[in-house]
Amino acid sequence: xxxxxxxxxxxxxxxxxxxxxxxxxxxxxxxxxxxxxxxxxxxxxxxxxxxxxxxxxxxxxxxxxxxxxxxxxxxxxxxxxxxxxxxxxxxxxxxxxxxxxxxxxxxxxxxxxxxxxxxxxxxxxxxxxxxxxxxxxxxxxxxxxxxxxxxxxxxxxxxxxxxxxxxxxxxxxxxxxxxxxxxxxxxxxxxxxxxxxxxxxxxxxxxxxxxxxxxxxxxxxxxxxxxxxxxxxxxxxxxxxxxxxxxxxxxxxxxxxxxxxxxxxxxxxxxxxxxxxxxxxxxxxxxxxxxxxxxxxxxxxxxxxxxx
Numbered sequence: 621x622x623x624x625x626x627x628x629x630x631x632x633x634x635x636x637x638x639x640x641x642x643x644x645x646x647x648x649x650x651x652x653x654x655x656x657x658x659x660x661x662x663x664x665x666x667x668x669x670x671x672x673x674x675x676x677x678x679x680x681x682x683x684x685x686x687x688x689x690x691x692x693x694x695x696x697x698x699x700x701x702x703x704x705x706x707x708x709x710x711x712x713x714x715x716x717x718x719x720x721x722x723x724x725x726x727x728x729x730x731x732x733x734x735x736x737x738x739x740x741x742x743x744x745x746x747x748x749x750x751x752x753x754x755x756x757x758x759x760x761x762x763x764x765x766x767x768x769x770x771x772x773x774x775x776x777x778x779x780x781x782x783x784x785x786x787x788x789x790x791x792x793x794x795x796x797x798x799x800x801x802x803x804x805x806x807x808x809x810x811x812x813x814x815x816x817x818x819x820x821x822x823x824x825x826x827x828x829x830x831x832x833x834x835x836x837x838x839x840x841x842x843x844x845x846x847x848x849x850x851x852x853x854x855x856x857x858x859x860x861x862x863x864x865x866x867x868x869x870x871x872x873x874x875x876x877x878x879x880x881x882x883x884x885x886x887x888x889x890x891x892x893x894x895x896x897x898x899x900x901x902x903x904x905x906x907x908x909x910x911x912x913x914x915x916x917x918x919x920x921x922x923x924x925x926x927x928x
Contacts, residue, residue: 683701789828
């Protein structure tokens, strides 16, 4: 399956869950046939006034480059694509919470990328799962990348988000946590990765469980207060999409300059999280043989993050 620019609509539209799900047949999930593009476009709702930030072509070009550059290790595409997707698709969190945008990207703009990135052996055969096309924000192929870039960036700096996306268990575990919406918490998690205190998949899962459990007694936004992001700067960044041009393929783009995470708050949580992690049970830690597991799709957490 492949998609060319000649097949694409000019602008992103809104594809309802019920319409997208109707065409997620076994043959589509297995990559034996393409989703019926014309039917999907007819079932979509127009975005409204055309705008540069809704233009399909720049997104499709990024997706094509990601597949060319990372075909040898497809998981590495996440860290490359996430900040560039976020900087190209300049939307608010409220807009990003609309699953219809992500349905359209997955079903109409780039179903080939969904299969390229997530097709694997399942109980039903060699295929992608439905939630990679139509699913929750931490599972759906493009939503998970946009939200990872949004939650782990530090103001206009995407480097923390890039580092977070290099570890598949951060995407698979941390994005589920309600507390990760607290910017100092997200930044502290990445700081532990930067310091090398948390390295493996098992480390990340143990840290996530410890942070989530402690959130029942520790109020992180009181221990580590955050400042509200600058809404005007965010709006300026969104409006600037009309003249922004394509993002760099080799250097990280700049995100919205809506304020950095307070350093003192991050330092406080790094100290507390390091202590929580030191006391957390990590399978294999006692024997000194922790593996480098790349992902844990089945991790069970008490709370999940909802962008609504």
